[in-house]
Amino acid sequence: MANIDADAAFVEFDRVQKSYDGEVLVVKDLNLKISKGEFVTMLGPSGSGKTTCLMMLAGFETATHGDILLNGVSINNIPPHKRGIGMVFQSYALFPHMTVGENLSFPLEVRGMVKSEREEKVKRALDMVQMGDFLSRRPAQLSGGQQQRIALARSLVFEPQLVLMDEPLGALDKQLREQMQFEIKRISDDLGITVVYVTHDQTEALTMSDRVAVFEDGRIQQLAPPNDLYERPDNSFVAQFIGENNKLSGTIKSMDGDIVAVELANGKTMQALAVNVGAVGAKTLVSIRPERITVGSNDGPNATEAQVLELIYLGDHIRCRLNVHGDEEFVVKVPNSAGHQHLVVGETTNVSWDPRDARALDPL
Amino acid sequence: MADLTTNVAIDNHLTTADGKPLKAALAAAQARNKRRAFFLVLPLLAFILITFIVPIGQMLMRSIDSPGFILQTDVITKEETPLMVNLGLWFKDNPQGTEPDEAAYTALVSDLIALKKTRAQGQAGTRINYELAGSRSLFTSGARKAAKLKPPYKEAMIKLNKKWENPKLWQVMRSASSRYTGSFYLAAVDRTRDANGDIVRVEENRRVYVNLFVRTLRLSLLITFLTFILAYPVAHLLATLPMRKSNMLMILVLLPFWTSLLVRTTSWMILLQSQGVLNDAMVGLGLLDDANRIQLMYNEFGTVIAMTHILLPFMILPLYSVMRPINPSYVRAARSLGATSWTAFRRIYFPQTVPGIGAGALLVFILSVGYYITPALVGGADGTLISNLIAFHMLSSLNWSLAAALASLLLGGILILYWLYDRLVGIDNLKLG
Structure with missing residues (x-):
């Protein structure tokens, strides 16, 4: 994992703002430091400003305010072709009138490289993505996955230090997408390049990244390694956006260190970990991951009754929709392991969870 | 398996x-x-x-097919009467180059008498007149007087009019007495047959058609090039602007399209004439002396300017239809790969618009090669095109065969160009929208 040190930052967004029309800020006060060799993903719903950030870094959009630094140098006034940043587009953007070989040799040609050197580098880049036999094909003769590999090879062939990827796997089917995720990760690790990756797919973000920046409404809501992001979300948006999540809203009744007592809408009280809450009396939203709930257990301070509303068989686990504390959308995942508890729709059982797995966050 | x-x-x-x-x-x-x-x-x-x-x-x-000299077709009954039968027999018996003898003149006189009876002397004369000016009156007066002539007919005829002796006349009559002839195609490329039947160029002051073909070709290429230069940036703008704005601009492009061609051409006349808006403005600004107003119309300049404007949409629309679907990420990709904006345009954007350029150029070129109204109105003597002459032969000189020959040559030329385009660019690379 890369160490984040202000001086070692390879890419830095410094109080960057962006507006297209002078009325709405698409990016509001973005501060982000990425160190060399790091794989950082910008994750967020569409319209959250993540692609705009990428375009500003590539040089296709100018920042309305603030600085973007590359290797400590402001690149605000450097045109895109002098930034030396590789880029993979969602549409691949392979030049349709050129063969695969010509596509790859294009960035080397415009750099004035001699033919023999070009051919060698093109060959090496194609071998890297296992597409060595496709040199003389046209992009239209390739499948989506193959085009994706070529686009990746083209963005790497001129050996950039930084590669940007704008939802590069968005157009592929699920299986191919998973395969390419590994491939991209492997290549970026092998070459030691810095990657800034944009996606709206949380699985992709979690599996590939060193760190994930969750975007919402033009701001980074949380910047953290994948496990932190999932297990320790800072706020309700992140908790909701990453993975499945049960929400119970209530009011803070008392505080004891980092454990708070929350009074729920039905008058009952539960204990939760204070993560992002106000003072006593403030509203809060408690987030509990479905897999952290024990069914049939009566232990602990958070044990309560639950009525089974719906069961969905999913093979490796069974998804149960319960009524807990009056919330009818409360979901629990029961692993389909040997001797697991068999629930019946309509029965009443007990559920419980550790106070440290219930995170009291800001109210929505 | x-x-x-x-x-x-x-x-x-x-x-x-x-x-x-x-x-x-x-x-x-x-x-x-x-x-x-x-x-x-x-x-x-x-x-x-x-x-x-x-x-x-x-x-x-x-x-x-020009049977005016040997067949008379009744307008109503469609009944066909052969003409000049005796002369036709004489031509058959005597090969090209034989001096017309007494027998020939005897046949001619008997045929002229027959012409008078069927009142076909005008028609037969006109057919000869196409190739030898002044022959129509020769035939009408000859037919009128033929009955009174006495042998020897050769002497009598020459006495009647010395033109009857002209070996060129006899050559033309010989060629006209067969139904199918290539002489209109010869005429259309400023060639004719001399008295011996050899192909020669016509006199210098009558060489019109080749020059006109060359001018038509030259002006059409120039107009195609000018429309391309003007249309490319406009089409690019239309293709890259947001939909709402580009639709507005598109209306401006199409507006002239919905206006009558005649109106557009006459408005150019108002602009370009020597007492017109442009000249007045330049005189008013002191750029031009009132006495030396520039002749902007009734020459090639006027034709080129007006036709370029009128044909511009035919270039813009195919270009637009090709540019619109070009994803902006191509140019972005090229830029991120290190290309300057000029290189990105030249190597990435431009090649992808070639099908549109081909379609637009072909469209504009073919339209301008056959353009009629605009050169007729603003062209004057220097700015007329081959189509104007075709129209002249259709409407004024009534030499339809020559008009057809000229039009056929034009059609053939365009087909050849189309074939060349297919060989060089490939017709499947054409994109009209």
């Missing part, structure tokens, strides 16, 4: 479940749909046949 191999091996003998050959079964299943599709296009097919194929065929025929 084994089944598959057998199937491939007996591919030609596949049958349906009840033993019918598969191909026959398929054809039968599709026959009904094909019949219905055919009936749907039948009206269009008939329309094209009647209004396009047949007239073009007739035109092509007329350029070589």
Whole structure:
């Protein structure tokens, strides 16, 4: 994992703002430091400003305010072709009138490289993505996955230090997408390049990244390694956006260190970990991951009754929709392991969870 | 797997479940749909046949088939009367180059008398007149006086009019006495046959058509080039602006399209004439002396300017239709790969617009080669094109055969260019929208 040190930052967004029309800020006060060799993903719903950030870094959009630094140098006034940043587009953007070989040799040609050197580098880049036999094909003769590999090879062939990827796997089917995720990760690790990756797919973000920046409404809501992001979300948006999540809203009744007592809408009280809450009396939203709930257990301070509303068989686990504390959308995942508890729709059982797995966050 | 191999091996003998050959079964299943599709296009097919194929065929025929000297067709009964029978027999018996003897003149006189009876002297004279000016009156007066002539006819005829002796006249009559002739094509390229039947160029002051063909070609290429230069940035703007703005601009492009061609041309006349808006403005600004107003119209300049404007949409629209779907990420990708904006344009954007350029250029070129109204109105003597001369022969000189020959040459030329374009660029690279 890369160490984040202000001086070692390879890419830095410094109080960057962006507006297209002078009325709405698409990016509001973005501060982000990425160190060399790091794989950082910008994750967020569409319209959250993540692609705009990428375009500003590539040089296709100018920042309305603030600085973007590359290797400590402001690149605000450097045109895109002098930034030396590789880029993979969602549409691949392979030049349709050129063969695969010509596509790859294009960035080397415009750099004035001699033919023999070009051919060698093109060959090496194609071998890297296992597409060595496709040199003389046209992009239209390739499948989506193959085009994706070529686009990746083209963005790497001129050996950039930084590669940007704008939802590069968005157009592929699920299986191919998973395969390419590994491939991209492997290549970026092998070459030691810095990657800034944009996606709206949380699985992709979690599996590939060193760190994930969750975007919402033009701001980074949380910047953290994948496990932190999932297990320790800072706020309700992140908790909701990453993975499945049960929400119970209530009011803070008392505080004891980092454990708070929350009074729920039905008058009952539960204990939760204070993560992002106000003072006593403030509203809060408690987030509990479905897999952290024990069914049939009566232990602990958070044990309560639950009525089974719906069961969905999913093979490796069974998804149960319960009524807990009056919330009818409360979901629990029961692993389909040997001797697991068999629930019946309509029965009443007990559920419980550790106070440290219930995170009291800001109210929505 | 084994089944598959057998199937491939007996591919030609596949049958349906009840033993019918598969191909026959398929054809039968599709026959009904094909019949219905055919009936749907039948009206269009008939329309094209009647209004396009047949007239073009007739035109092509007329350029070589000119029986005015040997056949008279009754307008009402369609009955055909042979003319100049005796002279035709004489031509058949005596080869090209034979000096016309007494027998020839005897045949001529008897034919002239026959002409008078059928009142066909004008028609026969006109046919000769096409190739030898001044022959029509020779025939009408000859037919009028022929009955009173006494042998020896050769002397009598020459006494009547010395032109009867002209070997060129005899050559023309010989060629006109066969029904099919290539002489209109010769005339269309400023060539004729001399008295000995050899192909020679016409006198210098009568060489019109080749020059006009060359001018038509030159101006059409120039206009095509100018429309390309003007249309490319406009089309690019239309293709890259947001939809709302580009629709507004598109209306401005199409507005002239919805205006009558005549109105557009006459407005150019108002602008360009020597007392027109442009000249007035320049005189008013002191750029020009009132006495030396520039001649902007009734020359090539006027034709080129007005036609470039009128044909501009034909270049913009195909270019636009090609540019619109070009994803902006191509140029972005090129830029991120290190290309300057000029290189990105030259190597990435421009090649992808070539199909549109081809379509637009072909469209504008073919339209301008056959353009008529605009050069007729603003062209004057220097700015007229070949189509104006075709119209002249259709409407004024009534030499339809020559008009047909000129038009056929034009059609042939365009087909050759089209073929060349296909060889060089490839017709499947054409994109009209």
